[in-house]
Structures are given as structure tokens and as C-alpha cells.
Amino acid sequence: MLLSRFPHLPMTFSRICLGVLTASITPLAGAQQTTAPYLALNAGIHRIEAEIAADQPTRMQGLMQRKHLPVNHGMLFVFPVADRHCMWMRNTLIPLSVAFLDAEGKILNIENMQPQTEKNHCASAPAHFALEMNSGWFASKGIRAGQRIGGIGKAPPPR
Numbered sequence: 001m002l003l004s005r006f007p008h009l010p011m012t013f014s015r016i017c018l019g020v021l022t023a024s025i026t027p028l029a030g031a032q033q034t035t036a037p038y039l040a041l042n043a044g045i046h047r048i049e050a051e052i053a054a055d056q057p058t059r060m061q062g063l064m065q066r067k068h069l070p071v072n073h074g075m076l077f078v079f080p081v082a083d084r085h086c087m088w089m090r091n092t093l094i095p096l097s098v099a100f101l102d103a104e105g106k107i108l109n110i111e112n113m114q115p116q117t118e119k120n121h122c123a124s125a126p127a128h129f130a131l132e133m134n135s136g137w138f139a140s141k142g143i144r145a146g147q148r149i150g151g152i153g154k155a156p157p158p159r
Contacts, residue, residue: 039076041131041151043143050076050131055159063132064091074133080158082126089117095135099143100127105152107145110138129155 041048049072053059059077063069079085087098093115100108100123111121112135123130124145131149138144 037156039151039155041076041149043138043141043147043149046141046143047072048131048133048149049073052076052078052156054078054156062087062092063094063096065093067093069094069096069134071134072137074131074137076155077130077132078155078158079128079130082128084123084125085127085130086120086122087111087113087130087132088120089113089115092116096132097135097138099131099133099138099149100124101129101131101149101152102126103128103152105129105149107138107143107147107149109145110143112136 037052039050039052041050049070051074053062053075059079062077063075077085077087082103085100089096092113095115096113097110098113098121099110102108102125108127109124113119113121129149129152
């Protein structure tokens, strides 16, 4: 009965539903958006959504000023040369763990880093990549030096 008296109601209802759905998948107000591309990585059975920092400006910015890093999300730093790269936490608001990786994705070492500090956290050997995740992420998954991060071969070349 209601539909016969208001034939436009189903269309209006579906437009409202679409609006609610669209609003629910857009970032929350005040959430920091990024334009960095993502790469799907894995540590055994654990999936990682990694933002890519393959150029100097993105590597320099890193995860600075972020107030939150979603679960299983991180940032993959792609370095132009293998070296004993070091990371620090100036202007970084959240605690992070960093895994330094060789060219095949083997974890060389993992360091835990406290926010807003300038202490250097360095690779134990020449690293091609560094993967930053929420603090304790690697330990909570039982991931240690010597294990591999899958999907590294799909990382873009450094710029």
C-alpha cells in the first residue's frame, strides 16, 4: 500500500542507503589521509598493508605526525642502496617497531622505537628495506630476525 501511494520511495530509500554506505567507508573527520601507494606484504600467515616510501621526500616524512596506524598497516621504506640505514622518531607520535630487510625480504634485525626521540635505530647489516609497524607487532606475531617478509619483490624501485 505504501509503495503504491509513493512510487518514488524505493529510489529515495536506495539513495539514502547509498549515502549512508558511502559515508561509512570514507575516512573519519580529522583522520590523516595519505597519497602513498600501498603494497600487500605478508609475514607468514599475517597480511600487511604497507604504504610505500620509495622516494626521498616520502622516506623523510615517514610516519611523522600520525596519531594512529591501523592494525596490520605499516610503511615500507625502499632505499636506493643497501646500507646500514638508521631510523629515528623525531616528530613521530606513535611507538613503532622497525624491521630492516635485505633484498630478498629476510629480516636482519628488529628495533623498537619510542615516539618523539632522536635515538638512532640501525640495520645490523646492509639493508635494502625497512618496514615500520605498530610497536610490538613483530613480537606479538612471533616474527624474528631470519624470517622473510613476502611480497618484497613487488616493491617499486627507489627514486
